[in-house]
Amino acid sequence: MQQRSFYRVSVxxxxxxxxxxxxxxxxxxxxxxxxxxxxxxxLYGSDPLIDTFQANQTIEDxxxxxxxxxxxxxxxxxxxxxxxxxxxxxxxxxxxxxxVRFDNLPPAKSVELQRTIYQMExxxxxxxxxxxxxxxxxxx
Numbered sequence: 001m002q003q004r005s006f007y008r009v010s011v012x013x014x015x016x017x018x019x020x021x022x023x024x025x026x027x028x029x030x031x032x033x034x035x036x037x038x039x040x041x042x043l044y045g046s047d048p049l050i051d052t053f054q055a056n057q058t059i060e061d062x063x064x065x066x067x068x069x070x071x072x073x074x075x076x077x078x079x080x081x082x083x084x085x086x087x088x089x090x091x092x093x094x095x096x097x098x099x100v101r102f103d104n105l106p107p108a109k110s111v112e113l114q115r116t117i118y119q120m121e122x123x124x125x126x127x128x129x130x131x132x133x134x135x136x137x138x139x140x
Contacts (some may be wrong), residue, residue, distance in 0.1 A: 006088060010035045019043050020063040023052045031098065033066070038114055040079070040101035046109040050096040055081050064072045077105040 017033035020043065029050060031043035041064070053059070057078045065071045080099040105113070 007038070009117050009124070017064075017066050019065075021053070021059055022061070023049050033064070036066070036113075036117060038074065038102075038105075038110060038117070040076070040099070043098045043100065044084070044095050046093060046095050050098070051135070053078055053081065053098060055079065059100075066116055069119060070112060072109055072113070074105055074136070076100040077103050 015134045017036070019031045019033060021031065023029060027049060029047050030044065030049070031045040031047075034042040034044055036042075055078055058075060059078070060075045061073050062076045063071070063073050078098055078100050082097045083100070084095050084097055086093060095130045
């Protein structure tokens with residue numbers, strides 16, 4: 001399978017993609033996943049606890065859930081942090097974004113994540129198609 005580290009796929013809101021991070025005092029922060037690749041992920045949220053995270057910070061054991069597709073843990077490194085104004089009807093306000101990369105993602109998790117990204121891409125391009133790609137063997 002070809003590795004596409006920099007290929008990003010947007011996580012559909014119906015997939016319920018989120019990441020749970022633990023802040024220093026043991027409280028949990030849930031961030032939504034905007035997009036994901038083998039190299040990293042863009043997270044966003046409006047929880048005030050997000051202010052405790054800084055650029056160039058490593059966070060261990062971040063828990064990722066990609067809805068029905070995949071759940072996994074990974075260490076992450078925050079590359080950048082930014083503020084964005086959101087205007088979605090009743091959801092007006094500031095949203096904090098964390099741009100992170102995966103640190104030391106084991107090969108088995110990397111392959112599993114790559115398959116998941118492919119499945120999400122196919123589901124977005126072909127709604128109603130099977131979520132799991134099928135292998136067809138043709139005999140000669």
